Amino acid sequence: xxxxxxxxxxxxxxxxxxxxxxxxxxxxxxxxxxxxxxxxxxxxxxxxxxxxxxxxxxxxxxxxxxxxxxxxxxxxxxxxxxxxxxxxxxxxxxxxxxxxxxxxxxxxxxxxxx
Amino acid sequence: xxxxxxxxxxxxxxxxxxxxxxxxxxxxxxxxxxxxxxxxxxxxxxxxxxxxxxxxxxxxxxxxxxxxxxxxxxxxxxxxxxxxxxxxxxxxxxxxxxxxxxxxxxxxxxxxxxxx
Numbered sequence: 314x315x316x317x318x319x320x321x322x323x324x325x326x327x328x329x330x331x332x333x334x335x336x337x338x339x340x341x342x343x344x345x346x347x348x349x350x351x352x353x354x355x356x357x358x359x360x361x362x363x364x365x366x367x368x369x370x371x372x373x374x375x376x377x378x379x380x381x382x383x384x385x386x387x388x389x390x391x392x393x394x395x396x397x398x399x400x401x402x403x404x405x406x407x408x409x410x411x412x413x414x415x416x417x418x419x420x421x422x423x424x425x426x427x
Numbered sequence: 428x429x430x431x432x433x434x435x436x437x438x439x440x441x442x443x444x445x446x447x448x449x450x451x452x453x454x455x456x457x458x459x460x461x462x463x464x465x466x467x468x469x470x471x472x473x474x475x476x477x478x479x480x481x482x483x484x485x486x487x488x489x490x491x492x493x494x495x496x497x498x499x500x501x502x503x504x505x506x507x508x509x510x511x512x513x514x515x516x517x518x519x520x521x522x523x524x525x526x527x528x529x530x531x532x533x534x535x536x537x538x539x540x541x542x543x
Contacts, residue, residue, distance in 0.1 A: 347530045356517055356534040357470065401469055405530040414483060415530045417469030 316340075317404050319418035328427050332389040336402030336418055339383070346378060346385045347403040347415065350396075357401055361387070392425040399423070430454050431535035433518050439541045442508060448538045450501040450518030458482075458524045459501040460532065461493060462517040470517055476501060477524045508542045515539050 320335040336346075345364035349357035363369045363376040363385065375388040389396055402418040431452045440446050450459065458477045462470040475483035476495040484493075490512075492504040501518055516539075519532040 345530055356515075356537050357532075358534065359531055362531055403530060414472060414475065415470075415532070417471075420469055 317402055317416050317418040319400075319402050319421045321421070323422035323424055325424045325426060326392050328392060328394060328425055330392050330425075332392045332396065332423055332425070334387040334389075334400050334402070334421050334423070336385045336387075337383055338385070338404045338416075340404070341380075341383065343383075343404045345405045346376070347405070348374075348376060348387045349401040349403060349417075351399045351401060351420070353398075360400075389423075392423075394425050394427055397424050431518055431520055431533050433516075433535035433538050435538055436536065437539050437541075439543065440505065440508065441543050442510070444508075445504070445506045447505065448503040448516055448518075448540070450503075450535055451499055452518075452520045452533070452535075453499055454520060454522070454533065455498075456520035456522050456533070457498060458521045458529070459495065460519040460521070461501070461503055462519060462534075464515045464517055464537070466514075474503075505540070508540075510542050513540055513542045 316339040318337050326332045347362040348360045350360050351357040361376045363378045366378050369376045373390045377386045399420040399422050401420045403415040434449045460475050461473040463473050464470045472485050473487045474493045479495045490507045494502040515537045517537045518535040521532050523529045
């Protein structure tokens with residue numbers, strides 16, 4: 314069974330701190346990995362995606378991928394209260410013609426307190 | 428603001444009703460999706476259309492019937508639903524239909540469905 318697991322939350326960090334969100338996946342054939350943010354009552358929005366081992370940075374966000382360990386993470390630097398949301402890890406694991414066939418993790422609720 | 432528009436935003440229907448959810452995008456994306464999301468759960472894929480043809484049906488009950496009239500429109504026809512079908516129904520689109528970034532989805536705001 315293809316599974317995506319995220320670190321259990323909720324996660325609470327003070328404003329200005331680094332928030333670390335973790336995700337593991339079971340299918341070694343998974344090709345690409347996505348982080349979506351979902352505010353309460355809203356739809357998911359893509360923050361970043363990564364498909365090569367290593368780090369990928371975009372502003373305050375850094376995605377890290379380690380395919381050998383089947384591990385992907387998202388770091389949020391200088392966390393702001395506006396970052397408070399549910400973060401969904403998603404894995405595209407059906408091959409090159411998989412369209413947007415994503416398997417989502419259960420999500421981690423992040424709260425950034427002033 | 429999202430470039431994927433879903434209507435209606437809220438829908439209440441009885442188990443014998445027939446209703447439809449509509450989705451529209453004008454980004455030129457060739458893949459469109461229906462996801463279902465229950466409260467405090469992640470989205471679950473229902474259907475994928477690629478170039479207006481149904482590509483993936485995730486074993487969804489026949490009381491849900493998708494339709495893609497053209498490259499910009501996606502409908503979900505609902506008939507004889509059950510109360511457990513109450514959920515947020517999310518439409519999404521993507522530019523790519525293959526390759527590593529096919530999961531770069533643009534979601535609409537969703538249609539919140541309540542089945543009585």
